Amino acid sequence: MEVFFIKALQLILCFALLVLCHEGGHFLFAKLFKVRVEKFCLFFDPWFHLFKWRPKKSETTYYVGWLPLGGYVKIAGMIDESMDTEQMKQPVKPWEFRAKPAWQRLLIMIGGVLVNFFLAFFIYSMVLFTWGETYVPVKNMTHGFKFNETAKSYGFRDGDIPLRTDTRTFKSFDSNETVGDMYRGISEARQVVVWRGGKEVTLSLPGNLNMLDMMKANPRFVLPRVPFVVDSVKAGSPAMKAGMRRGDRVVAFNGKPVSDWNDYTYRMGQLSDQLTHLNEAQADRLRNVQLVVAHAGGSLDTMRVQLDADLLLGVYNQAPDYQTVTRHYTFLESIPAGISHGWNVLTGYVSDLKYLFSKDGAKSVGSFGAIGSMFPSTWDWQQFWLLTAFISFMLGFINILPIPALDGGHAFFLLCEVITRRKPSDQFMERTQTVGMFLLLGLMCLAIFNDLVRFVF
Incomplete structure (x- = not known):
C-alpha cells in the first residue's frame, strides 16, 4: 500500500x-x-x-x-x-x-x-546540470549481448556489441530511453555495425523491422548478456537445500544448456508455461528440476532441486562489473545537452506512435494506471523529473494533434x-x-x- x-x-x-x-x-x-x-x-x-x-x-x-x-x-x-x-x-x-x-x-x-x-x-x-549523467557505454559491456533466433538470421551472434547504425550511434543500454533507442535504431536500420572479436563487423538489415514484435518476442530480439554466477544464496531456499554456494554457475537446466542468466530465465519461463494447466501433484513433480552446477573450483555437480510454487531458486546473481562513465555539466553546457537529449526522446516517442494503430499497440494505450506505474516505488527526484519531462512531451504532442x-x-x-x-x-x-x-x-x-x-x- x-x-x-x-x-x-x-x-x-x-x-x-x-x-x-x-x-x-x-x-x-x-x-x-x-x-x-x-x-x-x-x-x-x-x-x-x-x-x-x-x-x-x-x-x-x-x-x-x-x-x-x-x-x-x-x-x-x-x-x-x-x-x-x-x-x-x-x-x-x-x-x-x-x-x-x-x-x-x-x-x-x-x-x-x-x-x-x-x-x-x-x-x-x-x-x-544537477545530477550529470552516469552510464555504461555499450563498448564497456564486455560480455556483449544475447540475440534470439530472428536476430541471428540477420547475422547477429551472441556476444556482439551493437555500436551504431546508418542513422544513429548507440550510447548505452541501461535505461528505458537507451533500450528503446537501440530497438528503434535496429528496426529502422539498413546497416548495423557491431563489435565482434576485437573488430567492427557490418551487418545488413531490411530497414523495416517491427519494433513491437522485436520487444515482445520471447526471448527478446536483443538483451544484455549476463553471466550466471551466484553472488549469494537465500537462507532456507531450494538452492541452499541443494548445496549451492557463492561462485557457482548453472550450466544446464533439465538437460538443456545454460550459457548465461538470460538462458536460465528463459528456461524458467518455459517451465512456468508448462505448469499453467497442471494439477498440484503434476506441478509438484515438474518443479523438481535437474541442474548441472559448475563450482568455483571447476568441478561439476548434478543436483535435483525442488523449486517452490513461485519457481524461485533462491539465489542472487552477480551483477556485471562494467566500467561506468560520469559526466558533469556546467549550466551553459547543460542547455544544449538537455535540448539534444530532449529532442532524441521526443522524436523517438513520435516515431513509436505508429504502433498504436496495430493490435498490440492499441492494447498498450493506458490512462493513469499505466502512467502511474512508470514512477519508481521509492521517491527519487531525478527519476521524477525525467518522467515529468517525458510526460510533458506526451501531453504537448497529443494536444497538438488536429x-x-x-x-x-x-x-x-x-x-x-x-x-x-x-x-x-x-x-x-x-x-x-x-x-x-x-x-x-x-x-x-x-x-x-x-x-x-x-x-x-
Whole structure:
C-alpha cells in the first residue's frame, strides 16, 4: 500500500505541475493579447470544486478541482469544452477571443503546447546540470549481448556489441530511453555495425523491422548478456537445500544448456508455461528440476532441486562489473545537452506512435494506471523529473494533434482560416467540438479498460 501511495503522489504532483504550466501557457498568451480569461481551473471540477479565489479588480476566478484528469481555462468569446454557446449569441466585444486576429488566436491556442515543450527541454537541461549523467557505454559491456533466433538470421551472434547504425550511434543500454533507442535504431536500420572479436563487423538489415514484435518476442530480439554466477544464496531456499554456494554457475537446466542468466530465465519461463494447466501433484513433480552446477573450483555437480510454487531458486546473481562513465555539466553546457537529449526522446516517442494503430499497440494505450506505474516505488527526484519531462512531451504532442476539442483541432481550423481567409461558422465549431469530445471520451474509455485488464490479469 505504501508503494501505491508513493506512486500516486508522484503522479498527482507531476500532473498538477504539467496542467498548471499547460493552462498557464494559454493564460499568458491570452493576457498578452488582452483577451479576458474568465476561469482558470487546476484539475476538473464537475459538480463542485475544492478551492475558489478571485483577486480584487481581476476578471479571472481561480479554481482547484477534485478530478486530476486535466484542467482548463475559460476564455471569453471562445467555443471550448464548456460548450457555452449563449455568450456567442451576444455582440462581439473587444476583449473576446473571437474579436482578435487569427494569428493571435492561434498563439493563444498553441500556448499550452509551447510551454509543455519548453518545460520538457528545460527539465532535461536542469537534470543534467544537477545530477550529470552516469552510464555504461555499450563498448564497456564486455560480455556483449544475447540475440534470439530472428536476430541471428540477420547475422547477429551472441556476444556482439551493437555500436551504431546508418542513422544513429548507440550510447548505452541501461535505461528505458537507451533500450528503446537501440530497438528503434535496429528496426529502422539498413546497416548495423557491431563489435565482434576485437573488430567492427557490418551487418545488413531490411530497414523495416517491427519494433513491437522485436520487444515482445520471447526471448527478446536483443538483451544484455549476463553471466550466471551466484553472488549469494537465500537462507532456507531450494538452492541452499541443494548445496549451492557463492561462485557457482548453472550450466544446464533439465538437460538443456545454460550459457548465461538470460538462458536460465528463459528456461524458467518455459517451465512456468508448462505448469499453467497442471494439477498440484503434476506441478509438484515438474518443479523438481535437474541442474548441472559448475563450482568455483571447476568441478561439476548434478543436483535435483525442488523449486517452490513461485519457481524461485533462491539465489542472487552477480551483477556485471562494467566500467561506468560520469559526466558533469556546467549550466551553459547543460542547455544544449538537455535540448539534444530532449529532442532524441521526443522524436523517438513520435516515431513509436505508429504502433498504436496495430493490435498490440492499441492494447498498450493506458490512462493513469499505466502512467502511474512508470514512477519508481521509492521517491527519487531525478527519476521524477525525467518522467515529468517525458510526460510533458506526451501531453504537448497529443494536444497538438488536429483532433477537434484538442488545442491542435482549434489550431488546425485557425490555420485554415489564415489560408482561406474564411472563418468557420460558430455552428460548425460547436459540432466539431462535440465530435471531438466523443472521440476523446472513447479513447479515455479504451485507456481505462486496458488499465483494468492489466490490473486484474
